[in-house]
Amino acid sequence: MSATAPQPAAVETAPALELRDLEVAYRVRGIWREVLRGVTLSIGRNESYGLVGESGCGKSTAAFAALRYLPRNGRVTRGSILVDGQDLLGMSENEVRELRVKKVSMVYQNPTAALNPSIRIGDQVAEVYALAGAHDGEARQRAHEMLGKVQISDPASVMRRYPHQLSGGMNQRVVIAMALATDPSLLILDEPTTGLDATVEGEVLDLVKMLREEFGTSLLFITHNLGVMAKMCERMGVLYAGRLVEEGPVAEVFARPSHPYTVGLLRCIPRGGVRKDRETLDTIPGFLPQLGADLPACVFTDRCGLAEEICHREEPPFHRVTDGHCSRCHFYDRAQTVPRATPAPPVPREDRRVEPVLEARGLRKTFHQEGNAIHALADVQFALKEGETLGLVGESGSGKTTLARSLIGLSPADEGSVIELDGARLAPNVTKRKRDQVRALQIVFQNPDSALNRRFSIHRIIGRALTMLKGERGEQREEHLRQLAHSVRFDVRLIGARPAQLSGGLKQRVAIARAFAGDPRIVVCDEPTSALDVSVQAAILNLLVELQASKKVAYLFISHDLGVVRYLSDRIAVLYLGRVMELGPAEHVFDPPQHPYTEALGSAVPTAEGTERERIRLVGEIPSAASPPSGCVFHTRCPRYIGDICRDEEPALREVEPGHFWRCHYSAEELREVQKTPPPEQPLTAREASEPTGGNLRPSEVDRST
Amino acid sequence: MMDERHAQVDAIRRRIGEVENDLVDAHAAGQIDRREFVRRGTVLGLSLSTLGVLAGCAQPNVAQVSPPQTKPPQPGGTIRAGIVAPAAALDPVMISDEGGLAVLGQTGQYLVWSDKYLNLRPVIAESWAHDHNGGVWTFKIRQGVHFSDGTPLTAEDVAATFNRLADPVVGSNALSNFAGVLSKGNTKATDPYTVQFTLDAPNGNFPYLVSSDNYNAVILPKDYHGGWDKTFIGTGPWKMQSFTPEQGVTYTRNAQYWGPKTVADRMQLTFYPEEQAQTLGIQGNQVDILAHYSVSGGRALITDPTIRTTQYRSSSHRQIHMRTDKEPFNDKRVRQAVGLLLDRRGMVEGLLATKSDYGNDSPFAPVFRSTDPSVPQRQQNVAQAKQLLEAAGRSSGVRAQLTTLTHFELPDLAQVVQNDVSDGGISLSISILDPGTYYGSSKFGTSPWLDSTMGITDYGHRGVPNLLLTAPLTSKGPWNAAHFKNPAYDKLVAQYVAALDLGAQRTAARKIQLLLLDETPVMFPYYYYFLTAARLNVSGEETTAMGHIDLSRAGFVA
């Protein structure tokens, strides 16, 4: 084994973490199911190693194994775990504790949950030092310093606060502070930025990067996001079905993926600003094997376009592609020749000059909570043409979801807002709308588990929609139902199943089918793929494109994934604090001249190419919609802040170029100029710390909690 | 010696009137025993000493009057008694329940005390006498008696008290007792210490109506207008110290009491919500005495070695009435059959653990002297019952509803009756109501008690059968639940009431007993004993079958 194990970058001492042929199994329903199948990897000192793979491939298990922290129903069945050369499995409970205190620490998803809600931040951080033997005062002192190190501007005040009073980003900083407090030799990050906004994600990643250089910590970075991987890691491993299928320097792997699976993954994501009208995304046929399922010699065989009978027979060795770049594939040398799963040609884009099918003017939505009014949407306007896709981006709290719900009439817009369907004004409340209007304007929700009634069969779910929206009955309905199922590539044999029995992708297809049951003119897609794995996401995106081409339906496509939005949209609107900051053709919006906010958003996103322009740091969190800043609502964070004018008067949404609007005091020319150079680096101000997270004030939640 | 006694006797016989002399003769002739002689004598107003002489000994044997008890009590201490909490407001005029009268009797006093053997003992009254036929009774009032507020008691107060009780507007609880006997305004104070009662009709047993047996008749100040529960005003040996509704009363010795001072320094009445609690109370040594307990609620006490139970006959009983004017009981054969189907032995020995006399379906309880014991006791006889039912054309079976109230053993009794009569093919459905509902307004037409086809009603102790003969059975009787209208009976009752001497009463009684056995409008299955429970370390308590408890002489034994 060690023969194939790559040597860590020239370091004499033992690697920070070494997994040797590690096998971990969970006991589920009485059966031991393998989760890690002989994983061997080693992370050198001061090295950052990324582990990528789709959900359930065993990433997290590997991470927790490195802390010898397995669930009651889990156990290491073979192999060994070495931290700084010490064998973890041989240690006593106390030694493990020691190790956790001193050597290894971990940061994982959902920072707010990771902090104790009833203990002040300060105490939680100080705890770590106290553990390491510092006495009280000293511990607090050092906690204070550490919080400073993670760039929390006003540590003193933060130390007095409770987790729920801080934003997710802030909490993640705190968690990181705790993790690095005792200067561990290994830091494990398990999807540390999943669920955070692009801008915040960017900051956290920067922070980690910086601290790592300062502390010289080795990183084990676990993510499903290749962009993040590219940004953060030097070396990476691709995990599939509990097995390490490819490993090598990040740039190398991205440039020359040598395992069909890696190739597939890279092809799934919309990269380099590809667009629906140029190429369709690739998908990986088949599906992830079940946990602990019996697999052929090569775990990927069943989904592999190159598979030959040898793959069933012989487990491929860890072939050395180049130095430190290995692939567990018999045909690693021609991995990239793997045929595309979806040969369907891209749909050419034709520009139609037609009346807008949907138009919104002066769209406002105000929530009332605890007496104070929250303006979730302020004077939003846009038009949607037939068969076109309008992408909608913005940080959480910008009002994306509220806009969607207002359009379809689930949370009625304020008096005076105008929503027109084919020029006919729509009642704000869906229950007041005519049947034809309702069926014309449908939505695909983010989470199919929530969107499909788990008690009903797929047949009933879609059937009911047909009955209600089209008044269809009997054989006619059955026929139509089958067509619909076919059109969303849903196997009719599964029509009797219940949602719980279907995979996420299938469920989303059902949700789409339901939305299309009434032959809608417009479908609002609220982050329809954010809950899905990349390979699945690709399939769904393709489906949406297809349907749009065939049914001439217009999309309002909401997503936080700029890549996806870019791929799907003809035009893009950027939302901030319930206001449209910029609206324009997809190809223009993401290149200068662009609205400073869009600029910042775009720069925050790590791209899979790793080729990233200078990131523009946004100051602080998005302000609470309850008390939006004066003047230009963005001025508090604007990297291109001009002066008092921004603070005092709110710019109107101007058409700066034909079809390209924005809300900024700058003119197009001015911006084109200034944006040639990155904005001056701004220090974090106290505003960030004191900025309320908005947590319960977040509009999309307000309309639930009221 | 002998002569001296004869001389005394003659002197007395010359002094006393006709009726009294008949009594002496009857005794001499052995028609009545000594005890009855003494009792009748007291009613007629003869002092115990006089009677002693006449009966041929210095004093009537006291030991016989009050039951043999443990050692005499030592002075001091706090004596604690438990009673079932008064059901309603504590107003002497209105009180109609045992708990209430027990409280009333602590500070309140009567003209005359009727002890457990129905002997009358002077209290507020020193002596009494009647005119030739018992139509007018004169009572001499004791002097030097004061109310607890200090004001002296005079004949005026006494007169006021009885006029109040006899006033239909006030609607006192005693009204029924005085109906046809004493009307409002007919009680007069002839001088500060003499009261004269002019009766509507002659009544040989009148003194009982002014005695503790008529428990509302405590003497109150003439100006009394309610609010007794604030003051507990009275002339008794105790003074109320504190009163907590629902919980109890504490008393201290009444310093200015005219009689002998109490043995114990303090006394405490604890109210119990119901009998089971009071049973646990005395067994858990929360109280020393239970004024009264029933077999149904206190069975545990009977067998308890740490408890001394005193028992004596009373006329408390249950009446099982049958509507004589309605199907199916309008046929007297059916009523007789029911009477014959009852298993009285089961009731007496089982339900009442032998703590009762057998009832013979008439108000003449064994405890009453006028009762004729020679009338044969009705026994269970299913065969005969069946014949009667057949004769009545009811062999196919009889259906009826039996209504009763949640009170002591009544629900149980109802079930036993239900079982017994089923042997004769009579099927009863039972309906058990709470007391309030059962009695309703106690007016015909608005009271399940008076309207039910068949019902079981509880009757408290009475010193004389008079009320029991009239109210529930006479044609105009206000409590005539059986709707029994029988002129012959009414006439007999009139005779009985008017009769002054025992002989006459007995003769009338016999006729009544036989008539009622024949008609059976109401069944009197048993007359249960009055049971008082005391812990072994106390003695001297005196209770009456009425439910009075006198603790002035009670205390702890060394």
Add this chain to the structure above:
Amino acid sequence: MSSFGEPIGSSVTAGEPPVADDQLSVPGPEDTRVMRRERMAVLLHSKTFIAGAVILAFWIVCAIFGKLIAPDDPLLTDPIKALQAPSSAHLFGTDTLGRDVLSRVLVGARDILIVAPLATLLGTVLGTVLGLVMGYFRGPTDDVLGRIVDAVLAVPVVIVGLLSLVALGPSTITVIFVIGVVFTPVIARTVRAAVLTEREYEYVAAARLRNERTPYILFGEILPNVLGPVLVEFTVRLGYAIFTIATLSFLGFGIQPPAPDWGLQIYQHYGLISGGYWWPVLFPALAIASLVIGVNLLSDGISQAFER
């Protein structure tokens, strides 16, 4: 089964296997049936459930065939034989009216096992409807109804029951009615809570987006999803119903004599304990205890089965 020391992250991997596109997740198409089977398996492996089921089954049998099993007629009085200690003739002795305690205990199961379930059912139905309405409409409807619910809940069940029974006069029907009504608010609360979560699920929004009528949304879409909690609540309440009815009978306001109701038997005889007559009280007491415990063990098992 997750507990201390289990990293949630990987327990997910362990618990519900991951799913990828175009594929049925284990255990395959007959999944629902399997789920039911597994739920049953869970139940059958839960000792508490089994114990509860056995006890309850026993009493149900008694309720149905009591009269046949009972050695004597539970209503037949024989005062002469009153309060006989347990003997070969009367295994549980006799009560104050000489009735066979064993027979009365056995037959006594009937009343309570008819009254309690009916009452609970009534309460569950009313409560579910109320809860659905409150939870779905929220706003004023919820506030008004919520206040009323609170008002009722502010007074202990026994007191409310007592009050109403005095008002309406004790009878089996009134007991059922009163308990049912008294339980309604409690159940309504639970259901409301469940509905509040449900209504946030987008399938409700989806229903509104095809012009479904509100009643359909309530009973067609949401109700099926809250049936689990409702069932659990039902079993829990059943326990309370028995508890409450027994208490009311014990206070003399529940099932009326001569019915051989357990609470009533205790009420009629507890004063006798101190006299050494423990059998007319102990056995009915044990009966109540066993039944209530049985039902609660049962519901405990069920709720556990539904929690996973």
Add this chain to the structure above:
Amino acid sequence: MTRFIAKRLGLGLITLWLLSVLVFFGSQVLPGDVARRVLGPFATQSAVNSLNHQLGTDKSVFVQYANWISGIFHGNLGTSVATRSSVSSIVFPALWHSAKLAILAFIIVVPFGIIGGVFAALKEGRFQDRLISVGGLSATTVPEFVWAVALILLFALLIPILPSTATPPPGSGFLTSVKFLILPALCLVFVLFGYIARMARAGTIEALDADYTRTAVIKGLPYSTVVRRHVLRNALLPTIAVVATQAGYLIGGLVAIELVFNYQGIGQVLYRAASQKDFPVLQSGVLIVGVVYLVATLLADLAYSLLNPRLRFESSA
């Protein structure tokens, strides 16, 4: 925070008003004539009428309701028709009695319940857990009067070491009074233990599974510290809330126990008032019980939000 309190108070008052309406008009259903109740079956109708007039029970229910409420606002809860004494003189002492009983029970059961629950949670699934959970559940579900009877049988008669009634003789000292309260309190302990233990257990298990506990472990904190500092703190919050609401139940819900032990608690007062159809006591009594319950829950919420930073800073955010 203040806003929170104000809001809860307002709601509480509305609830109370509704309760008063329910109780009052509910009790109007009671059959029977009040004055007849007082004077007994043998009083004359005229006397009954005059008393009805005097009591105002001959007026329309709405007038009566108005009078009642206005009376309450003037601190006059009315006059018992059964005992003719003021309702407050009956209800409040009884309330105090019940409170004493409840307090004693709490002092015993709360620590035991919580410790038991936490212990069970730490031993989840093991024998000790089953013992506490199932045992507690069983104890909880057995009607309290059954416990009462059993305890009397055991400790008052078989081994006579404790009094069989709960009311101490007047003027007896503190310790004696406590001694008299032990048996009834024990019944409550049985009834409450399982309940509290269950809550504590559930809360603890939830906290044990929470992310922040994982964080604490991964920090390398010793197990004991994790439990003490991180788990319990969060686990016991809901328990506290529940416990407090139980206080409401404890006061007023104990009719059976108070009856068996002849304890003059509010429960027994209400019971007797009900059987005597003593409206004033009944109505005001139930209302008072309601007040107690609502206050208890309000305090519970306050305690909860005070201890729970998430709520404490709700309105500040």
